[in-house]
Amino acid sequence: MQTTTETAACPECDSQITFDRSPLNGQVARCGDCGVELEVTNLNPLTLEIAPEVEEDWGE
Amino acid sequence: MTMTASIIGASGYTGGELLRILSIHPGVRIAQVSSRANSGKPIHRVHPNLRGHLDLLFCDPADVEPCDVVFMCMPHGKAAGDIERWRSIGKRVVDLSADFRLRDAEVYKQWYGGDHAAPSALDDVVYGLPELFREKLADATLISGVGCNATAMTLALYPLARNGLIRRVIADVKVGSSEAGAEPSAGSHHPVRARSVRTYSPFGHRHLAEVRQSLGEIDIDATVSAIDMVRGVLCTAHVEPTERLTTRDLWKLYREAYADEPFVRIVAERNGANRLPDPRVLVGSNHADVGFAVDEGSGRVIALCAIDNLVKGAAGSAVQAMNIACGFDERAGLEFPGLHPA
Numbered sequence: 001m002q003t004t005t006e007t008a009a010c011p012e013c014d015s016q017i018t019f020d021r022s023p024l025n026g027q028v029a030r031c032g033d034c035g036v037e038l039e040v041t042n043l044n045p046l047t048l049e050i051a052p053e054v055e056e057d058w059g060e
Numbered sequence: 061m062t063m064t065a066s067i068i069g070a071s072g073y074t075g076g077e078l079l080r081i082l083s084i085h086p087g088v089r090i091a092q093v094s095s096r097a098n099s100g101k102p103i104h105r106v107h108p109n110l111r112g113h114l115d116l117l118f119c120d121p122a123d124v125e126p127c128d129v130v131f132m133c134m135p136h137g138k139a140a141g142d143i144e145r146w147r148s149i150g151k152r153v154v155d156l157s158a159d160f161r162l163r164d165a166e167v168y169k170q171w172y173g174g175d176h177a178a179p180s181a182l183d184d185v186v187y188g189l190p191e192l193f194r195e196k197l198a199d200a201t202l203i204s205g206v207g208c209n210a211t212a213m214t215l216a217l218y219p220l221a222r223n224g225l226i227r228r229v230i231a232d233v234k235v236g237s238s239e240a241g242a243e244p245s246a247g248s249h250h251p252v253r254a255r256s257v258r259t260y261s262p263f264g265h266r267h268l269a270e271v272r273q274s275l276g277e278i279d280i281d282a283t284v285s286a287i288d289m290v291r292g293v294l295c296t297a298h299v300e301p302t303e304r305l306t307t308r309d310l311w312k313l314y315r316e317a318y319a320d321e322p323f324v325r326i327v328a329e330r331n332g333a334n335r336l337p338d339p340r341v342l343v344g345s346n347h348a349d350v351g352f353a354v355d356e357g358s359g360r361v362i363a364l365c366a367i368d369n370l371v372k373g374a375a376g377s378a379v380q381a382m383n384i385a386c387g388f389d390e391r392a393g394l395e396f397p398g399l400h401p402a
Contacts (some may be wrong), residue, residue, distance in 0.1 A: 012330065013311035035329035053331045060097065 008046040012036040017048060063128035066089040068146065071095040072242045074156050075133040075207075076107040077375035079089060083114050085393030087386075088129075089312060090114070091360065094121040098305065104284065124149060129382055132156060140177035147181075147202065152385055154378045156205035157287050160185045161221060161270050163304025171269045177262055182271035188204065191321055191348075192274055197384040199383035209284060210270035211237075213294035215348045216365035219310075221275040229363075231282040231297040233265070236289035236339070239369050247286070259285040292339025293369045299361040312353045318350065322391050323372065325381065327351045337366035344368060345398035346376035368398075 006019045013034035023029075027040040028051060037051040067078050070093040082088050088313050093103055095118040103118060104111035124130075130150030130153055132139045140147075140159040147153050162168045165179040176182070186200035188194050189211060197203065213231050240248045247253065247260065261284040305313075311328070318324040328351040329335035337349035351364045367373050376394055383390045 012307060013328075014308045014313070019212070033315075033326075035332065035335070037331070055331075 006046055008048050010034065010036065010038065011048055011050055019046075061387075062089055062091050063087060064128040065131060065382075066090070066092040066094070066124050066127045066150070067131045067133060068094050068124065069132065069134040069138075070103070071098050071106045071117065072133055072329060073238050073370055074374045074378075075131075076110070078105065078131050078133065078156075078378065079110055079114060079116075080395045081119055081371075081375055081379050083110070085388075087388050087392055090116065091127045092119050092124050093117075094119050094124055096121060107336050126150070128152065131378060131382075136172070137174070137177075140181070143178045143181050143202075152201050152203070154188065154203045154382055156374055156378055157179070158207065158266070160202065160204035161187060161207060161210075162273060165185075167269055167273075171266050186381075187270075187274065188377055189214065189274065190377070190384055191318070191324060192218065194384060195364065197381050199324050200381070200385045202359065202394070203378070203381050203385060205374060205378050207267040207270050208239060208293050208367065208369035209235065209265060209282070209295070210267035210274075211348070211373045211377065212293040212365040212367050213267065213271045213280075213282060213297065214274050215350055215367075216295045216297050216363040217271070217275060217278070217280075217299070219313040219350075220361070220363060221278055221299065222317065223313060225301050225303065225305065225313075226278045226280075226299055227302045228279040228300045229281075229297050231280065233282055233284040234287045234289075234294045235284060236292045236369060237286065238291050239286075239293070253286070255288055257285055257287050261282060273368045289339070290330070291343050291368050291370055293365075293367050293373060294337065294339050295363075295365045297363040299363055301359065302359050304359050305354055305361055306356075307352075307354055310354060314350060314352065320329075323376075323394070324348050324350060328353070337364045339366040339368065340402050341400050342366055342368045342372070342398045343402040344371060344396050346371050346380065346394040346396070347398065348372050 010031040015033040023040045029038045038048040039051045041049045098118040099120045132155040136158045139155045139157045165176040168176045184202045186196045188203045327349045336351040349366045353362045
């Protein structure tokens with residue numbers, strides 16, 4: 001397996017996300033700073049988008 | 061290096077928290093603990109959590125002997141009148157009351173309704189909020205403790221205020237019952253207090269004077285409500301910023317302000333049950349959790365800060381300030397991480 005270090009900015013907080021191995025399209029990662037779940041949507045250039053999650057809604 | 065510390069007026073909640081924190085401080089030996097009303101009694105009669113942990117008796121304040129640090133935990137208005145005596149007993153004095161929080165005697169009179177009893181001492185005071193005044197604390201001999209609500213508001217807003225980004229702000233502050241102190245009152249009586257959400261200060265809370273002193277003359281007001289919680293403060297500040305800000309901008313501003321702070325954590329996640337600050341997980345901890353969100357439709361920024369009012373809002377900040385003034389590791393005695401569930 002190819003070993004490399006690639007980085008991309010978190011689209012939520014701008015923190016640098018580091019991949020120790022070559023990322024795969026569709027791979028899910030988590031930002032260590034803001035905790036947001038991210039999805040790799042493009043490999044060249046390496047692009048991350050915020051993964052969709054169900055939101056809390058307590059209204060009645 | 062071991063220093064001696066004595067606590068004056070130690071029968072209240074902040075005195076109890078100082079005892080708990082200093083009892084595990086690697087560089088401090090608690091010398092004397094005074095309480096006029098409890099003189100001669102063991103401290104666990106008043107602070108039952110310290111039973112078997114600290115073997116000390118309360119003494120009369122008149123019997124307190126010279127030591128390295130005096131912590132004063134007397135009611136507001138009592139400390140200033142005796143300050144010269146206590147400064148002659150302690151090489152350093154940390155006063156946890158409101159008497160020395162405001163630098164200007166005229167401002168004090170405006171907010172506390174009487175002449176300051178020791179205006180000449182005000183020139184020597186350093187406000188004990190390390191995140192803003194660390195350099196001044198390094199050689200301070202007279203340190204003022206912080207207001208708990210003021211601490212939550214100040215830390216929530218500091219990254220915005222120091223960059224001139226606040227046009228107007230209204231802070232909604234929710235507080236626990238221990239803020240009212242150990243003496244009972246009509247508002248703290250259990251049948252009145254339990255399960256209520258009681259707004260006791262809809263505007264013009266005294267702690268706003270501290271916030272303005274620390275952050276500059278920003279346009280701020282606050283509504284403070286007592287909720288069904290023993291410890292804790294949550295400040296939710298609604299900010300009209302001077303320019304449009306994005307979530308990324310806010311991360312940058314808060315990181316720049318707090319990245320190196322040992323006791324400030326940024327809690328601003330998109331998901332999860334604990335994505336924004338909650339004082340419940342800070343019980344017993346000296347941490348301040350700050351967070352933010354932006355309504356991209358209106359541009360309104362919501363800035364939050366949660367603390368334990370008795371620790372980061374009182375005794376913990378006082379010990380952190382003492383650590384800086386005395387050359388200890390700033391974290392000494394203060395590394396308890398809080399409880400979950402609490």
